[in-house]
Amino acid sequence: MIAALKKKETYQHYFGSLKFALYCITHPLDGFWDLTHERRGSYAAANTILILTLMVRVMKLRYTSFIFLNVYWEELNIFLYLASVLFPLMLFVVGNWALTTLFDGKGRLGQVYMATCYALTPYPLIQLPLMVFSNFVTVDEAEFYSALSAVSLVWAALLIVAAMAQIHEFKMSKNLLFMFVSLIAMLVMVFLLMLFFSMITQGVAYFISLAREIMFRL
Amino acid sequence: MKKTIKGMLALTIGLSAVLAPAMEVCAADRSYTYNYDWWGDVQDSPDAYSVCKVFTAADLGLDLNLKSPEGMFVKDDMVYICDTGNNRIIQLERTGTEQFELVRVIDGFRGGEGNNTFSSPSDLAVSEEGDLFIADKGNARILKLDQDLTYLMQFDRPVDSSLDEKSAFQPSKIAVDTAGRVYCIATGINKGLVKYENDGVFSGFVGATPVTYDFTDYLWKKFATQEQRAQMEAFVPTEYDNLYMDREGFIYTVTDNVTEDDLRAKTAEPVRKLNLMGSNILVQNGEWPVYGDLYWGEGGGYSGTSLFTDVTVLDNDIYVCLDKNRGRLFGYDDQGKMVFAFGGNGNVNGFFRQPAAIEHMGHDLLVLDSLDSSITLFVPTQFGSLIYEAVEQFDDGDYVASGQSWEKVMELDGNYDLAYIGIGRSLLRQERYREAMDYFELKYDADNYSKAYKQYRKEWVEDHIVAIILVLLAVFLIPLSIGRIREIRREIDSADIFRT
CATH class of the missing domain: 1.20.5 (Single alpha-helices involved in coiled-coils or other helix-helix interfaces)
Structure with a gap:
């Protein structure tokens, strides 16, 4: 591992794969096919994009003009805020992989993750300049901000759809169906998690009250 | 857009609340006067008004206690009180800061045909010339008397085919404009204000509230039987509860006929400012709509929204609404931003049992309590006076002085949003845009910030x-x-x- 880090080729591959994200977002069908089939992508680059997305998201809180974004700092929990990206991402990757793998999807779990992260590229790419831009506009020009902000999200969403079609080698109709089913799977997982946690809470509460009762009687 | 982030946070926190034990929100004792900040959080505030004195019948030198008085009117130094339960009107004169003297008790008038006494007079207005207009509710008429209580004329039940013939005409609240036209709120009439010309002719209804209904109600009504439909709420305009004519002739109306859902959806208008056409021109530039308390949790046995029963408009366009639900007074400026909120239900001075009417005398406020049969006189504190001073200086175009006054307000209360915005607006007028921007940004005033920033940006580009x-x-x-x-x-x- 350390030895690999010392090699120049490692960095060349890393930057090459990172640069490939730019090709992916402009040529989604071709790009995402090559991402896995031609091994043009790398996990390191995918992680970088994800970390960039998270960083931009956090930086936005502080540096976006108050005209567009006001943060109630008293109630902000940075970990929960990061989880608002990571948690849906995790649910989607797992849900999508779990379903598609049963229906001839060719993508592996890691590949689904990698492609989804690559598809997030427009977010940091647009939101970061937008964050700076927001400090130079008035409310009358707020539409530019909103429009560009929407573009970054819609672009990323379309890229995810395109990416999934390419990695799983699905036709578009089947792909759209599985995107929809993935969303349902996410909901089911959320439901199960909430059920699990509330059960645990109840279970713990039972033992705590039991202990209290015993201490009370002693 | 701005609220989304807070909503999202609320969602994540809501999620975490499922997992973690519910966070205990500590509700400490609140100050008497409070305000809401940009986020809608309650901010304690120094008192804007303090109770000068509470006047009861004995203090006023009356033989009888006031009996469920409903109406009050102030003209110059004179205060008129409708002692509704005793069928009489009491005229007082303010002779000192905390002194009222009884001028006369009006229980009848001269002239006119037939009955020349009152029956449950519920409101009163005095015109520029000094003529008295009395809503003689029990006798279904509005009387116009001259200063010596001689009958001049009366305004009767409006002749209109749309009114139910059998229903009684009960004029409850009135206002008179400079031309002697009478605007009347009558119980059971929901078409708006009944308007009479100065010759006593009914000339139509003005300012009916727009009818609102939601789609589910409409659907239910479609499938309901005749009997069920009769039981349901009808889609009709809401009745007004009170009105006030400001010095410019605009009529402020209030209604307590609002539901929580309508308020949250911003479809209800508990306070309206009517122009001559009868349309609502109330400015609501504040972050929160004009509906009094933002939170309606049960506390002290009172739940539900603020129910405005009366409103008075000061000469600096700050209007004060009286909430009969929690006995509170809510002051708003001409932009619809809350200036102060104070009061409560109780027996202590400064609290009310059943507030019925509010009037102002200069900057002082008079609140009539119909259950307690008393009048509470509020005088502005240093804090309140400074706010008024700043507002009035700004309206007069004395921006530098206004800014200084706001700075004094800010020294007294650093959590007072209007002070920051006031300083900002004063700086904006002085063309000190960069400083103005800082003040607006502190209190999230995006519109004013943009105004300042636009100028600043222009100047910057020109300079560079x-x-x-x-x-x-x-x-x-x-x-x-x-x-x-x-x-x-x-x-x-x-x-x-x-x-x-």
């Missing part, structure tokens, strides 16, 4: 135009020239004469 052009030229010219130089160098390098 040479530099900007130079930079732009550099951006275009340097790559161009670099390319050109390279080209020349290549040409030189490849020129024939250097080839040997």
Whole structure:
């Protein structure tokens, strides 16, 4: 591992794969096919994009003009805020992989993750300049901000759809169906998690009250 | 858009609340006067008003206690109180800061045909000329008397085919404009204000509230039987509860006929400012709509929204609404931003049992309590006076002084949003845009910030135009020239004469 880090080729591959994200977002069908089939992508680059997305998201809180974004700092929990990206991402990757793998999807779990992260590229790419831009506009020009902000999200969403079609080698109709089913799977997982946690809470509460009762009687 | 982030946070926190034990929100004792900040959080505030004195019948030198008085009117130094339960009107004169003297008790009048006493008079207005207009509710008439209580004329039940013949005409609240036209709120009439010309002719209804209903109600009604439909709420305009004519002739109306859902959806208008056409021109530029308390949790046995029962408009366009539900007074400025909120239900001075009417005398406020049969006189504190001073100086165009007054307000209460915005607006008028921006940003006033920023940006561009052009030229010219130089160098390098 350390030895690999010392090699120049490692960095060349890393930057090459990172640069490939730019090709992916402009040529989604071709790009995402090559991402896995031609091994043009790398996990390191995918992680970088994800970390960039998270960083931009956090930086936005502080540096976006108050005209567009006001943060109630008293109630902000940075970990929960990061989880608002990571948690849906995790649910989607797992849900999508779990379903598609049963229906001839060719993508592996890691590949689904990698492609989804690559598809997030427009977010940091647009939101970061937008964050700076927001400090130079008035409310009358707020539409530019909103429009560009929407573009970054819609672009990323379309890229995810395109990416999934390419990695799983699905036709578009089947792909759209599985995107929809993935969303349902996410909901089911959320439901199960909430059920699990509330059960645990109840279970713990039972033992705590039991202990209290015993201490009370002693 | 702005609220989304808070909503999202609320969602994540809501999620975490499922997992973690519910966070205990500590509700400490609140100050008497409070306000809401941009986020809608309650901010304690110094008192804007303090109770000067509470007057009961004994203090006023009356033989009988007031019996469920409903109406009050102030003209100059005179205060008129409708002692509704005793069928009489009491005229008081303010002779000192905390002194009222009984001028006369009006229980009848001269002239007129038939009955010349009152029956449950519920409101009263005095015109510019000093004529008395009395809503003689029990006798279904509005009386116009001159200063010596001689009958001049009366305004009767409006003749209109749309009114139910059998229903009684009960004029409950009235206002009179400078031309002597009478605007009346009558119980059971929901078409707006009944308007009479100065010759006593009914000339129509003005300012009915727009009818609102939601789609599910409409659907239910479609499938309901005749009997069920009769039981349901009808889609009709809401009745007004009170009105006040400001010095410019605009009529402020209030209604307590609002539901929580309508308020949250911003479809209800508990306070309206009617122009001559009867349409609502109330400015609501505040972050929160004009509906009194933002939170309606049960506390002290009172739940539900603020129910405005009366409103009075000060000469500086700050209007104070009286909430009969929690016995509170809510002051709003001409932009619809809350200036102060104070009061409560109780027996202590400064609290009410059943507030019925509010009037102002200069900057002082008078609140009539119909159950307690008393009048509470509020006088502005230093804090309140400074706010008024700042507002009035701004309206007079004395922006520098206004800014200084707001700074004094800010020294007294650093959590007072209007002070920051006031300083900002004063700086904006003084063309000190950069400083104004800072004040607006502190209190999230995006509109005013944008105004200041726009000017600041313009000035900045004008000041740095040479530099900007130079930079732009550099951006275009340097790559161009670099390319050109390279080209020349290549040409030189490849020129024939250097080839040997």
